Amino acid sequence: MNNWISxxxxxxxxxxxxxxxxxxxxxxxxxxxxxxxxVISAAQTFDTIGGGHLEYKAMQIAxxxxxxxxxxxxxxxxxxxxxxxxxxxxxxxxxxxxMGQVQAQIAVFGAGHVGRALVxxxxxxxxxxxxxxxxxxxxxxxxxxxxxxxxxxxxxDEIADLPVGSYCIVMTHNHALDLELTAALLKRNxxxxxxxxxxxxxxxxxxxxxxxxxxxxxxxxxxxxxxxxTEVKGKLPVEIAISIAGEIIATYNAxxxxxxxxxxxxxxxLPASRRSQAIPxxxxx
Numbered sequence: 001m002n003n004w005i006s007x008x009x010x011x012x013x014x015x016x017x018x019x020x021x022x023x024x025x026x027x028x029x030x031x032x033x034x035x036x037x038x039v040i041s042a043a044q045t046f047d048t049i050g051g052g053h054l055e056y057k058a059m060q061i062a063x064x065x066x067x068x069x070x071x072x073x074x075x076x077x078x079x080x081x082x083x084x085x086x087x088x089x090x091x092x093x094x095x096x097x098x099m100g101q102v103q104a105q106i107a108v109f110g111a112g113h114v115g116r117a118l119v120x121x122x123x124x125x126x127x128x129x130x131x132x133x134x135x136x137x138x139x140x141x142x143x144x145x146x147x148x149x150x151x152x153x154x155x156x157d158e159i160a161d162l163p164v165g166s167y168c169i170v171m172t173h174n175h176a177l178d179l180e181l182t183a184a185l186l187k188r189n190x191x192x193x194x195x196x197x198x199x200x201x202x203x204x205x206x207x208x209x210x211x212x213x214x215x216x217x218x219x220x221x222x223x224x225x226x227x228x229x230t231e232v233k234g235k236l237p238v239e240i241a242i243s244i245a246g247e248i249i250a251t252y253n254a255x256x257x258x259x260x261x262x263x264x265x266x267x268x269x270l271p272a273s274r275r276s277q278a279i280p281x282x283x284x285x
Contacts, residue, residue: 003046003047004020004037004038004039004046004047007039007044007046007047008020008039008046008099011039011041011099011100012099012100016041016042016100017041017042017066017098017099017100018039018040018041018062018066018098018099018100019039019040019041019062019063019065019066019096019097019098019099020037020038020039020096020097020099021037021038021039021040021049021058021062021094021095021096021097022035022036022037022094022095022097023035023036023037023049023092023093023094024075024093024094024095025091025092025093026090026091026092026093027090027091027092032048032049032050036048036049036050037049038055038058039099040058040059040062040063040066041066042063042066042067045059049092049094054078054092057078058094058096061074061076061096062096065096065098066098067163068163068164068165069105069163069164069165070098071098072098073095073096073097073098074095074096075093075094075095075096076093076094076096077091077092077093078091078092078093078094079091104125104126104127104128104166104167104192104248104252105127105128105130105162105163105165105166105167106122106127106128106129106130106166106167106168106169106248107129107130107132107158107159107162107166107167107168107169108122108129108130108131108132108169108171109132109133109155109158109168109169109170109171109172109181110132110133110169110170110171110172110173110197111131111133111135111138111139112138112171112172112173113237114171114197114237114240114241114244115131115133115138115171116138116140116237117237117238117240117241118169118171118240118241118244118245119131119144119147120144121241121242121245122147122245122248123144123145123146123147124144125245125248125249127146127167127252128146128147128148129144129146129147129148130148130150130158130162130166131143131147131148131149131150132150132152132155132158133150133151133152133155133172134151134152134153134154134155135151135173136151139151155172155177155181156177156180156181156184159181159184159185159188160188162191164190165190165191165192166191166192167191167192167193167194167248167251167252168185168191168193168194168195169194169195169197169227169244169248170182170185170194170195170196170197171196171197175202178196178197178198178206179206179209179210182194182196182206182210182223183210183213183215186210186215186219186220186222186223189219189222191222192251192252192255193224193247193248193251193252194222194223194224195223195224195225195227195228195244195247195248196223196224196225196227197225197226197227197240197244198225198226199226200225200226202225203223203225203226206223206225207220224247227243227244227247228240228243228244228246228247229243229246229247229250232246
């Protein structure tokens with residue numbers, strides 16, 4: 001069993017997101033005392049908060065947070081006897097703290113000139129990039145850290161595996177493929193951002209074809225085309241890439257950090273008789 005402190009340091013050095021789980025309040029008989037911690041990553045757990053069904057539920061919650069890219073803290077109260085069937089029968093309140101979460105999951109469809117200029121820029125940001133193309137020869141020899149190269153004969157099939165809330169950029173070499181990717185993304189409709197490379201004329205043509213497929217105005221409005229910051233001019237690949245990267249940054253900065261934890265929910269999780277003592281010192285400051 002690895003110590004949670006060293007495990008947390010190792011995961012952060014590797015750039016792997018995880019969740020730090022802490023017992024912040026214990027009432028009655030519980031397997032471990034307040035202050036006990038464990039670290040949960042997508043594939044591993046380190047240290048323990050007492051084992052049993054409580055720890056199993058904590059792992060489920062933490063990995064769901066990781067899968068959804070949740071960045072705000074989460075509190076949950078567990079009645080060990082009534083809801084979890086553990087013999088100790090007390091009450092435990094757990095604090096879930098995401099650590100090392102990236103601010104964006106970005107999917108770039110296309111490894112052409114603009115894609116090769118854009119992906120290294122995105123790789124310098126706190127994000128994970130899925131770089132997708134059917135043409136392996138188009139990818140550079142060196143793939144930046146934090147970028148996963150995906151060579152797929154059917155790039156549209158990769159959309160099903162993208163995390164909810166992804167930032168999606170379509171810039172392939174083929175207009176027909178761009179259209180199919182656009183339709184699949186709009187049908188899924190759970191992205192944080194979707195940009196399609198092209199002119200206003202391309203947008204008009206795509207909107208006409210997508211309406212014929214049953215997409216409504218509200219869905220089409222979510223598509224950014226042309227994409228990128230209008231203030232950034234130029235037609236060189238790097239200029240277009242900077243424009244798109246700027247728009248991505250502006251979008252996730254607007255979305256990131258909107259949810260913050262407060263001390264009030266901690267008290268609500270505990271019996272009234274203990275609420276005055278429930279708020280830990282870090283929440284009072």
